[in-house]
Amino acid sequence: MNACVTGLQWGDEGKGKIVDVLAEKSDIVVRYGGGANAGHTVIVDGTKFALHLLPSGSIRPNTICVITNAVVIDPQVLIDGIRKLAEKNITLDNRLLISENAHVVLDYHKKEDQLREEALGKNKIGTTIRGIGPCYADKVGRSYAVRMGDLRNLDKLKAKLQNIVDYKNKLFTALYNAEPLNADEIFQNCKSYAEKLTPFIIDTTEFLHKSIAEGKSILFEGAQGSMLDLDHGTFPFVTSSNSSALGMPSGCGVPAKMVDKFIGVIKAYSTRVGAGPFPTEQDNETGQYIRERGHEYGTTTGRPRRCGWFDAVVTSYSATISGIDEIAMVHLDTLAGLKEVKICKAYEINGKETTFFPANIDRLSQAQPVYETLPGWEEDLSEISSFDDLPANTQNYIKLVEQITKKPITIIGVGPGRKQTIFR
Numbered sequence: 397m398n399a400c401v402t403g404l405q406w407g408d409e410g411k412g413k414i415v416d417v418l419a420e421k422s423d424i425v426v427r428y429g430g431g432a433n434a435g436h437t438v439i440v441d442g443t444k445f446a447l448h449l450l451p452s453g454s455i456r457p458n459t460i461c462v463i464t465n466a467v468v469i470d471p472q473v474l475i476d477g478i479r480k481l482a483e484k485n486i487t488l489d490n491r492l493l494i495s496e497n498a499h500v501v502l503d504y505h506k507k508e509d510q511l512r513e514e515a516l517g518k519n520k521i522g523t524t525i526r527g528i529g530p531c532y533a534d535k536v537g538r539s540y541a542v543r544m545g546d547l548r549n550l551d552k553l554k555a556k557l558q559n560i561v562d563y564k565n566k567l568f569t570a571l572y573n574a575e576p577l578n579a580d581e582i583f584q585n586c587k588s589y590a591e592k593l594t595p596f597i598i599d600t601t602e603f604l605h606k607s608i609a610e611g612k613s614i615l616f617e618g619a620q621g622s623m624l625d626l627d628h629g630t631f632p633f634v635t636s637s638n639s640s641a642l643g644m645p646s647g648c649g650v651p652a653k654m655v656d657k658f659i660g661v662i663k664a665y666s667t668r669v670g671a672g673p674f675p676t677e678q679d680n681e682t683g684q685y686i687r688e689r690g691h692e693y694g695t696t697t698g699r700p701r702r703c704g705w706f707d708a709v710v711t712s713y714s715a716t717i718s719g720i721d722e723i724a725m726v727h728l729d730t731l732a733g734l735k736e737v738k739i740c741k742a743y744e745i746n747g748k749e750t751t752f753f754p755a756n757i758d759r760l761s762q763a764q765p766v767y768e769t770l771p772g773w774e775e776d777l778s779e780i781s782s783f784d785d786l787p788a789n790t791q792n793y794i795k796l797v798e799q800i801t802k803k804p805i806t807i808i809g810v811g812p813g814r815k816q817t818i819f820r
């Protein structure tokens with residue numbers, strides 16, 4: 397069975413945990429998009445792993461891990477990730493495969509990300525400064541792009557980098573009055589990346605199709621979430637890739653029809669990190685309560701996440717565009733202790749109610765959430781292992797989300813650990 401796990405909110409939904417749990421029954425886990433802007437947390441027996449580029453199946457010793465074409469790879473972050481796992485006696489030797497066609501994030505991408513955000517001032521996107529936008533821009537622009545396969549031909553790469561860095565330096569000095577970068581330094585870094593990473597570089601599309609033909613079970617893992625999708629999210633406050641499940645087929649060269657099940661991950665509330673519209677945001681005591689109880693601070697940047705009520709308009713839209721079959725809802729434990737809990741079931745825009753999410757931010761900025769208020773629950777859920785043992789108010793909350801989104805919630809998270817997962 398092949399499945400795809402994708403975020404249905406603004407990222408950080410808990411994809412890492414869900415992928416790790418589902419990876420138990422998968423032969424292969426595939427990261428199909430985004431870059432080191434992602435931070436996927438997996439907690440196993442109290443040990444915490446923060447994965448930025450490695451698939452969340454990496455922790456399981458026999459799982460093949462694949463990073464496909466549409467991922468933008470910061471080689472140093474990947475090397476650090478491999479090393480950190482090795483320090484915990486988890487080796488990726490003979491089970492990590494990296495696409496030769498994945499694009500490489502280099503120093504000038506991170507520099508440009510930072511310079512551009514600084515120049516934008518109060519209009520900044522609030523990116524992770526991981527060079528994501530500039531790297532995808534070079535990919536689309538084609539002429540100044542470096543791909544993982546280029547690490548196999550260093551002479552050619554040296555000349556290519558000289559040309560790219562000359563061009564970037566002209567831009568950076570003219571536009572931002574910035575210090576020029578040194579092409580040779582970047583090349584020397586690439587030489588060291590090549591030494592460590594070339595053994596893993598292959599044609600991942602061929603590998604995946606062979607594996608599918610052999611009947612292997614594959615789990616596809618998305619990064620970010622549908623609301624950050626370049627084409628379907630809250631543009632321009634998005635990332636630079638198709639981070640909904642729509643990015644899966646193009647991201648790895650496997651058609652969606654070869655995936656048996658699309659699983660969307662949501663939190664029992666909403667969070668967003670970075671700038672941009674967030675209709676159900678609670679910039680108040682409730683938001684603070686959720687942030688502290690849920691440890692809502694970024695895995696990649698450490699920034700406090702903005703918190704708010706669950707938005708069923710967002711989830712319904714995301715589930716629709718991503719073709720979601722089932723939902724995993726995590727962090728129900730975090731909401732415990734609130735007297736009342738709210739679910740946004742519609743937006744009112746200029747006096748008219750809508751249940752279809754307006755991805756155009758001019759309309760979205762007019763949206764007033766229409767809430768359904770439910771009684772909360774006091775009980776600690778973290779030890780509960782079956783749906784029937786959940787408090788009635790928690791069950792009702794889950795059922796209302798199912799009713800509004802018309803999707804079954806088949807996996808429930810009651811804590812960050814692998815075992816704190818309820819299957820229905």
Ligand code: GDP
Pocket residue numbers: 403407408409410411412413434435436437438439690691695725726727728729730808809810811812813
């Ligand atoms: P991802 O980017 O979607 O993988 O999510 P992150 O790892 O960035 O953020 C999710 C956070 O929630 C992590 O710290 C997880 O350990 C944690 N988490 C996941 N599921 C649950 C849950 O059911 N309850 C609680 N309390 N924490 C959870």
Ligand code: IMO
Pocket residue numbers: 403406407408409430433434435436521522523524525526527528529618619620621624633634635636669670671695
């Ligand atoms: P995971 O995979 C949450 C956000 C950034 C910013 C916007 C653009 O852990 O869910 P970028 O650096 O991509 O150009 O930033 O997207 N963002 C994320 N927010 N989780 C993520 O990944 C994110 N990746 C990017 O905060 O608002």
Ligand code: MG
Pocket residue numbers: 407408409434435436437695
């Ligand atoms: Mg994250």
